[in-house]
Amino acid sequence: MIKVHGVPLSPFVRKVLLVLDYKGVDYDVEPVFPGAEDPAFRAISPLGKIPVLEHDGFFVPDTSVICRYLDRVFPDNPIFPTDPQAEATATWIEEFADSKLIEACAGLFVQRFLNPKMMQTEPDEAVIQDILENRMPQVLDYLESIIPAEGLLLGELSIADFAVVTCFIQAEYGDFKPDPDRYPGLARYLTYTLDSDIVKNRIAAERAALPNLF
Numbered sequence: 001m002i003k004v005h006g007v008p009l010s011p012f013v014r015k016v017l018l019v020l021d022y023k024g025v026d027y028d029v030e031p032v033f034p035g036a037e038d039p040a041f042r043a044i045s046p047l048g049k050i051p052v053l054e055h056d057g058f059f060v061p062d063t064s065v066i067c068r069y070l071d072r073v074f075p076d077n078p079i080f081p082t083d084p085q086a087e088a089t090a091t092w093i094e095e096f097a098d099s100k101l102i103e104a105c106a107g108l109f110v111q112r113f114l115n116p117k118m119m120q121t122e123p124d125e126a127v128i129q130d131i132l133e134n135r136m137p138q139v140l141d142y143l144e145s146i147i148p149a150e151g152l153l154l155g156e157l158s159i160a161d162f163a164v165v166t167c168f169i170q171a172e173y174g175d176f177k178p179d180p181d182r183y184p185g186l187a188r189y190l191t192y193t194l195d196s197d198i199v200k201n202r203i204a205a206e207r208a209a210l211p212n213l214f
């Protein structure tokens with residue numbers, strides 16, 4: 001039995017759910033909010049972060065560790081390239097997405113979606129401006145430089161695509177899409193990936209779970 005502890009609107013939870021969907025593995029979601037203080041949650045997530053994967057009583061925190069584990073126990077539809085250099089590139093892009101890219105994308109989500117719609121607080125326009133003028137262009141310039149002319153990041157679907165795409169779904173909740181004139185490669189890539197059935201079904205499911213917000 002697979003259970004994912006977390007909330008589906010979290011970009012990191014979504015990354016794991018997309019991988020499970022792609023692998024065709026059934027799962028349940030156990031709702032836990034980020035930073036929850038409940039001792040039972042802290043016992044399985046010492047950093048207090050979501051998601052945590054539960055597999056037949058075995059608990060794994062952190063999406064990078066979770067996705068690697070899932071690929072070992074459910075080897076169909078692999079998400080890590082077999083070529084060592086391609087694998088290193090994929091895991092590097094995953095790391096970039098999980099750190100720098102998500103910082104900018106989730107920043108807009110927090111200011112423009114979470115704060116006004118869920119926390120009943122005003123967006124901080126100075127923070128938004130800093131993201132749009134400084135932090136976002138830095139990460140998008142880098143991504144534009146590594147996006148191939150066609151297809152996915154590493155040719156075959158890989159962990160890099162799941163990690164990057166979940167960030168841009170978060171950015172869309174924060175009313176942000178990369179400008180196609182400035183980032184044509186990225187715009188093409190996102191149209192291609194966001195239009196896939198797995199992504200569309202996941203977004204529909206997370207919206208359906210929170211009907212009051214959409």
Ligand SMILES: N[C@@H](CCC(=O)N[C@@H](CS)C(=O)NCC(=O)O)C(=O)O
Nearest residue numbers: 010011012034035049050062063064
């Ligand atoms: N490196 C972690 C990051 C997970 C993460 O930052 N999750 C956020 C929610 S999207 C969280 O739980 N934040 C709560 C906190 O940092 O206290 C992973 O890949 O799982």
